[in-house]
Amino acid sequence: MKEVDFSKDDLEVLIDLADDLKTKEKHGIPQRFMSGKHIALIFEKQSTRTRSAFTVAATKLGANVEYLNKNDIQLGSKESVEDTAKVLGRMFDGIAYRGSEQSTVEALGEYSDIPVWNALTDDWHPTQMLADFLTIKENFGTYEGKTITFVGDGRNNVAHSLLVTGAMLGANVHILAPESLQPALSVQKMAYDIAEQSGSKLLVTADKAEGMYGSDAVYTDVWVSMGEEDAFEERFNLLSEYQVNQELMDMSGNPDAIFLHCLPAIHDTATDVGKLAYEKFGVNGMEVTDDVFRSPASKVFDQAENRMHTIKALLAVTCGNVH
Template sequence: MLNESIKGRSLITLEDLSTGQIQELINDAILRKQMKRNRVFPRKLQNYNIGLVFLRPSCRTRASFMVAATDEGAHPHVFAAEELRFGSGESVKDIARVLGRLFDGIAIRSHETTLIEEVAAYAGVPVWNAMSNQHHPTQVLADLMTIKENGIDLSGATVAYVGHGRGNVVVSLMAAAAKMGIDLRLVTPPGTEPEPELVSRLFGPAKHPMSRLIVTDEPEEGLDNAQVVYGDMWVYMDTGEDIAALTDGFRNYRITRHMMRMTGRNDTILLHCLPSQHNLETAFARAHPYAMDTEDAVFEGPRNRAFDQAENRMHTIKALMLATI
């Protein structure tokens, strides 16, 4: 049980949690993982109902919520995007109050965080951000768990994120770094740096004393001595915009074997929130081969921990649901 209880609370961004609360969620997730490996299922959520509202595509997050809920004895119900007419056929407030009467917790994936915040304001039950354009907190909880599992102390860990400096994952990584004492380097092309106001808010006087942020467009600077290299897609696949134009500035930021050697370490691990474009086995990569974010030899190499991350989504989400419900 958390010393700093978050029972009944929602998770919209990682700024909602303290350093201690994040640490305890990770510790509990590691315990839940061990229990599952031993086929031990306490089923603490038996007779609970979990609403899963995905207004945009999802693989890992939706599956993780479903399996985590089922493991603990809860019943997950997935809504198709067209079933809930947020703001078109019915107000967000009214839908939130209905869902809150039916479900004990609600996960929402939406384009805008504001919709998730409004549901959380009126539902009366915990609401979890399952990704928005601005934040991806459940992803980064799994990232932190994976880093710790690899014997890296989060306080003082050196993490180099290579990619777009304004994406939802990097925003959540910044929040986590500021809370947990991580030395975070954002290696990003000119013009894609995080907003100064966000940097000031997260890395101001209230940050963890070990936290550090470097924003650079020079891979050599950002990757030096990094224990973790973190990759991500450079654009949303469903953006509807010119992919070639959007990725033009990223061509020198593909995570290659040469880039991994820039760390100067032989124990650096690769994290990737997935999906990754690392070969020509997807229609997207065949149509846009210049948008591949990771070299296949690195992705298929021995230092890749992306699939541990994907599994750990389930364990951290389970810990989150148990702590908040």
Template sequence: MTRHFLRDDDLSQAEQSAILDLAVEMKRDRWAAKPLAGPQSVAVIFDKSSTRTRVSFHVGISDLGGSPLIISTANSQLGGKETPTDTARVLERMVSAIVWRTYGQAGLEEMAASTTVPVVNALSDDFHPCQLLADLLTIREHRGALAGQTIAFVGDGASNMAHSYLLACATAGMHVRVGAPAEFAPAAQVVTDAEARAAETGGSVLVVTDPVAAVAGADVVVTDTWVSMGKEEEKQQRLEVFHGYRVDDELLAHAADDAVFMHCLPADRGYEVTAEVIDGPRSIIWDEAENRLHAQKALLAWLLAANTTAAASATTDAATTGN
């Protein structure tokens, strides 16, 4: 069975840790691994605008010896005349993996069900799992082992970032808290899934409406824009609802004395976070941004290796059965 990465809990705790270990090695010796030598091509499809995702995947695929094939859906048949299934069946004959930054999670799931090459969720409305691999790598660099750390997400709990923090951090054995207005709480099923994973890993999940309760004693404090792509018409309403959830020095003072601050960027300075925090001594956002490159390289290398091993095993099993 082909391994894909569509949401954070597609990986077990051990698999997540193995990818992060590989990312550390790749960051230490950036051009040593060439699993895409040939060069093999990777299709990187964009429905949404992007800076960090576009650059990190383009550079990362090149670092791995491959050729990044950047596709805009505005200039392709996908989303217009052609279904994700038909696109996947064409691409799998020409590329070694498919990376897609899109809107609906259902399209990713349809594409993954239709192809024999790995499909990677580079962002959807529901999850942003590649960002979380970079975030976990950054936390490891600055705070050591992930298990047992407490991380607080403050802001839009119904966002793809909040959902991914719940699933990825629970998978890592962390204590993850989300502080969000009641009308912007995380999806109930995502919370349930995160709680189930936390029960396996020794982590925990807490969803509250009080941002101070979420941040109190936390080792890591994170936030994201209050107005995501596609929600611009709701900006004024959201600014009113999220009043009090801004990460400023006063809120950050409730975290642990050595707590760090993270933001996936781009940031609306003065809205979800103050300039003093994002540019301050606790902020590790630039390491976080760089680590998109290393984490995604490790993810692609791991998926290619996992699928090669699975294919070899299936071939061996088939040969044995035939005999």
């Protein structure tokens, strides 16, 4: 249900299998590991990449997909999570859940008696991590010993997951964020405890020079997450100096550093949020500038594609017939 529920070996099996399945797909080799299976997607939060990745991955593997949004079912309102899980567990072969509460996805897993995949909660984003570390491996040949720097709101699910997953996989992780937006202390403790065993070097800092130095991958996310729209101006004022621009990228001291973003990104004025940022603050981008987003260093669309390949590996291993 979250990264620490798995071992390093578990995560590496999934990343390596995704790499293999991606190669096979490029050569047109079919991978029907889930023929006749049925999976449910319970999405209480909107999604582009996660919904598409689960749907396409499952379909390519031969499974049928049923999408259930918050208006389709009474999860936790007219019917308890436990009762819903028991019903769906008798009809489906697996459930993907995307919503706010970590307790909901864990209850679905406890009571459904079928595989349940965490497609995002407010606390963790494990399927994003699989795609991220596959992308890093594709660019550098390994993620072990590489330094990944997350810049921005360090309290969000991506920053939390990155800190813990990096520690598990032997990568070095820097979280560069203002002090008021740094990861929860409980998550930091979890990550540092893991790093003591894996040898990862972790750093949480508000100092840009310290945080950026030696970065192999620079990672950011939107400054205002779903449900936080009222904090738009406050968040801009807190994070404007942590925008990923070319000056910040250069502070890594690494000309081969790549740029990552889990998307969507506010990098120009082609979106309603981008237009609002321009009207309110006179800026053409928020967490990242357009030149960095479109630069050769940017691997964001490889990263997005890898959501599908890594989710395919996850589904195949946990719910398919892989020989």
